[in-house]
Amino acid sequence: MRMSALAAAAGLPVATVKYYLREGLLHPGVATSATQADYDDAHVRRLRLVRALTGPVGLSVQQARRILALVDDPGDDLYETLGSAVGALPPEVPPADPEDDDPYPRARAALEALGQVYDPAFAAVAQLESALAAAEAAGMPISEERLREYGLRAHEIAEFDLERMPGEPRSAVEYTVLGTALYEPVLLALRRLAHQDVAARRDLGS
Amino acid sequence: MRMSALAAAAGLPVATVKYYLREGLLHPGVATSATQADYDDAHVRRLRLVRALTGPVGLSVQQARRILALVDDPGDDLYETLGSAVGALPPEVPPADPEDDDPYPRARAALEALGQVYDPAFAAVAQLESALAAAEAAGMPISEERLREYGLRAHEIAEFDLERMPGEPRSAVEYTVLGTALYEPVLLALRRLAHQDVAARRDLGS
Numbered sequence: 001m002r003m004s005a006l007a008a009a010a011g012l013p014v015a016t017v018k019y020y021l022r023e024g025l026l027h028p029g030v031a032t033s034a035t036q037a038d039y040d041d042a043h044v045r046r047l048r049l050v051r052a053l054t055g056p057v058g059l060s061v062q063q064a065r066r067i068l069a070l071v072d073d074p075g076d077d078l079y080e081t082l083g084s085a086v087g088a089l090p091p092e093v094p095p096a097d098p099e100d101d102d103p104y105p106r107a108r109a110a111l112e113a114l115g116q117v118y119d120p121a122f123a124a125v126a127q128l129e130s131a132l133a134a135a136e137a138a139g140m141p142i143s144e145e146r147l148r149e150y151g152l153r154a155h156e157i158a159e160f161d162l163e164r165m166p167g168e169p170r171s172a173v174e175y176t177v178l179g180t181a182l183y184e185p186v187l188l189a190l191r192r193l194a195h196q197d198v199a200a201r202r203d204l205g206s
Numbered sequence: 207m208r209m210s211a212l213a214a215a216a217g218l219p220v221a222t223v224k225y226y227l228r229e230g231l232l233h234p235g236v237a238t239s240a241t242q243a244d245y246d247d248a249h250v251r252r253l254r255l256v257r258a259l260t261g262p263v264g265l266s267v268q269q270a271r272r273i274l275a276l277v278d279d280p281g282d283d284l285y286e287t288l289g290s291a292v293g294a295l296p297p298e299v300p301p302a303d304p305e306d307d308d309p310y311p312r313a314r315a316a317l318e319a320l321g322q323v324y325d326p327a328f329a330a331v332a333q334l335e336s337a338l339a340a341a342e343a344a345g346m347p348i349s350e351e352r353l354r355e356y357g358l359r360a361h362e363i364a365e366f367d368l369e370r371m372p373g374e375p376r377s378a379v380e381y382t383v384l385g386t387a388l389y390e391p392v393l394l395a396l397r398r399l400a401h402q403d404v405a406a407r408r409d410l411g412s
Contacts, residue, residue: 011343045345052344079405086398091391107395116403124402128395135388137217138258139251140381142392149366150393151400153359158400160355162408175346180401182341184394185297186348187356189334191393192292192386193317193324194357194364199285200323202368 003029006039010047017047023061025050025068049174057181058090067177074169081169082176087123089181096126104129106136113144114151157187209235212245216253223253229267231256231274255380263387264296273383280375287375288382293329295387302332310335312342319350320357363393 006029007014020026026046029037049071053064070085096103104120107129111118118125135142142150161179166172212235213220226232232252235243255277259270276291302309310326313335317324324331341348348356367385371378 048343048345052340056340056344079409082405083402086401111399116399117406118399118402122399122402124395124398128392128399131388131391131395134258134262135384135392137254138262138384138388139254140384140388142389146366146370146389150363150389150396153363154393154396155400155403157356157359157397158404160352161401162404164352176401178341178344178346180398182337182344182346183348183352183356184397185337186334186341187360187393187397188390189313189330189337190357190360191363191390192330193322193328193334194361195292195367195382195386196289196324196328196330197322197361198364198368199288 001039002036003039006043006047009044010051012047012051020047020050023065025061025065049178052178052182056185063088071170071173071177074173078169078172081173083119083122085173085177086180089177091127093123093126093130106132110142110147110151113147114155116151116155207245208242209245212249212253215250216257218253218257226253226256229271231267231271255384258384258388262391265294269294277376277379277383280379284375284378287379289325289328291379291383292386295383297333299329299332299336312338316348316353316357319353320361322357322361 001009003014003017007017010017017026021028026043029039029043031037050064050068053059053067054061059067066088067085070081070088074081102108104125107125108120110128110132111125132142161183165175207215209223210220213223216223223232227234232249235245235249237243256270256274259265259273260267265273272294273291276287276294280287308314310331313331314326316334316338317331338348367389371381
């Protein structure tokens with residue numbers, strides 16, 4: 001397809017598609033003349049990915065580029081690559097103090113209690129630490145019982161998600177990045193709505 | 207306790223405590239002289255709440271005030287009040303077009319499929335709609351199967367949360383607001399870490 005059809009298929013202005021081409025976020029089409037090129041479904045898919053990362057996910061072009069590099073070249077260690085790709089998503093976490101040999105004590109204790117395998121350098125560890133610290137500071141620390149409940153449900157969801165991860169590495173990175181960033185808001189909205197459903201059934205209003 | 211002890215107990219500078227007093231976010235202490243007042247544990251608790259709302263939750267003083275007003279005066283319909291309080295939390299959702307008689311078709315279909323009771327004016331409905339639309343636009347729509355899985359897990363968590371909600375209305379509002387805003391990041395970090403745990407056990411790296 002032509003550039004104009006590509007832009008339309010991706011739901012983007014032609015100027016934006018040209019910008020992504022110049023920035024190297026989108027691979028060139030096959031030149032059909034000095035001024036025209038042919039694009040295919042892989043271009044449409046890539047544009048949807050770029051649009052999601054720079055739109056709802058909220059990344060800068062520079063941040064999106066880091067993730068796209070991992071999609072384009074997942075390397076040999078998919079486990080490592082998926083961790084890096086998810087670690088490049090928001091929220092940003094400050095780097096740990098290299099002098100501190102136990103920078104995430106709450107997260108470590110929680111993951112030990114849950115019996116989970118984890119890489120201490122994975123950004124989600126720091127993210128969990130700061131979430132647990134914020135709850136504690138507000139006088140509402142996560143109890144062991146709540147940790148087990150949330151941990152169990154998160155694990156059930158993760159089993160479901162991994163079960164459906166594509167086998168092909170590039171698709172796996174894309175699935176993981178978008179499934180993390182785009183499905184998180186769905187899960188949170190569903191939790192808020194489930195609260196309302198449970199509250200309604202208990203007839204809190206009366 | 208004196209103002210200085212109150213500030214220390216809440217982990218805040220005295221100037222910040224004075225600012226919250228002036229802004230009406232914190233109720234005055236009992237005057238013990240022309241220049242001194244006595245504060246108690248209720249003041250400490252309130253300061254922790256204000257600090258959480260304006261810190262990790264990320265509200266402005268003006269937005270925090272709306273939630274504090276609901277904590278202070280939950281009114282007769284707790285169900286309604288809890289919905290308003292949670293609706294005042296991020297993410298902000300644009301108001302629906304009043305001309306549109308079905309502004310949230312994806313969220314409506316999802317909640318119908320889940321068989322959940324909901325108030326169409328509750329902010330989380332718009333939030334779910336925009337999350338579902340973003341996933342769809344990225345070419346990764348939430349399948350019916352995934353909706354059921356996430357919906358089930360969110361519901362199990364909600365049952366757990368509501369079971370532990372304090373009976374006293376003011377405490378119930380506080381619990382709901384903080385349990386929504388502060389536990390969401392915990393749940394998301396746990397999901398990312400559960401992905402890593404499941405991936406490690408499946409030995410993706412090899």
